[in-house]
Amino acid sequence: GENVEQHPSTLSVQEGDSAVIKCTYSDSASNYFPWYKQELGKRPQLIIDIRSNVGEKKDQRIAVTLNKTAKHFSLHITETQPEDSAVYFCAAREAGGFKTIFGAGTRLFVKA
Amino acid sequence: DVKVTQSSRYLVKRTGEKVFLECVQDMDHENMFWYRQDPGLGLRLIYFSYDVKMKEKGDIPEGYSVSREKKERFSLILESASTNQTSMYLCASTFGGAVGTEAFFGQGTRLTVV
Numbered sequence: 523g524e525n526v527e528q529h530p531s532t533l534s535v536q537e538g539d540s541a542v543i544k545c546t547y548s549d550s551a552s553n554y555f556p557w558y559k560q561e562l563g564k565r566p567q568l569i570i571d572i573r574s575n576v577g578e579k580k581d582q583r584i585a586v587t588l589n590k591t592a593k594h595f596s597l598h599i600t601e602t603q604p605e606d607s608a609v610y611f612c613a614a615r616e617a618g619g620f621k622t623i624f625g626a627g628t629r630l631f632v633k634a
Numbered sequence: 635d636v637k638v639t640q641s642s643r644y645l646v647k648r649t650g651e652k653v654f655l656e657c658v659q660d661m662d663h664e665n666m667f668w669y670r671q672d673p674g675l676g677l678r679l680i681y682f683s684y685d686v687k688m689k690e691k692g693d694i695p696e697g698y699s700v701s702r703e704k705k706e707r708f709s710l711i712l713e714s715a716s717t718n719q720t721s722m723y724l725c726a727s728t729f730g731g732a733v734g735t736e737a738f739f740g741q742g743t744r745l746t747v748v
Contacts, residue, residue, distance in 0.1 A: 554734025565739040615734035620684050626676035
């Protein structure tokens with residue numbers, strides 16, 4: 523089955539700097555890669571996603587890149603703000619199935 | 635506003651008790667999921683369902699069962715609660731189909747087994 527590894531587990535940046543979180547997946551047939559943000563005490567919520575037929579997607583300060591050959595995808599947050607502080611999860615959905623497998627999460631701290 | 639609602643925010647149960655966690659969604663989603671969330675381990679899939687009365691094991695189904703009698707409701711059952719099942723439990727739902735779509739999560743149930 524699919525396995526998703528996520529790095530780093532903790533990331534601390536200064537406000538205004540960029541943050542990058544990286545994930546690798548094992549099943550080359552996976553075709554959908556969402557990213558979720560979970561603020562303290564709240565439920566995870568989708569912030570951006572990318573499908574296997576696209577290499578990059580942007581939404582304001584957030585971007586995701588996908589390298590299918592290397593089986594890795596990354597989340598990029600530019601001009602970080604204190605409200606970006608949260609736990610971020612990457613995930614991969616198995617092709618032809620229903621399961622979405624999550625990475626272990628990255629706790630991002632943005633220092634003002 | 636989409637809604638996935640879990641019946642309890644916090645639960646404390648005794649070892650050996652049978653525990654029911656309920657999840658209801660109002661989006662007419664075909665797929666529903668139960669995850670447990672533990673520090674450093676992310677969200678691990680326990681069970682999922684892609685249709686009424688259908689269920690599939692996830693990665694850590696041992697000690698759990700599920701029930702989906704109606705499309706909007708997905709229940710997680712701990713047959714005999716144990717202390718290693720103390721965790722945060724998250725329910726989620728998605729539209730059906732072959733293409734992946736956004737998962738909507740409930741607010742979570744923090745279960746403590748004593």
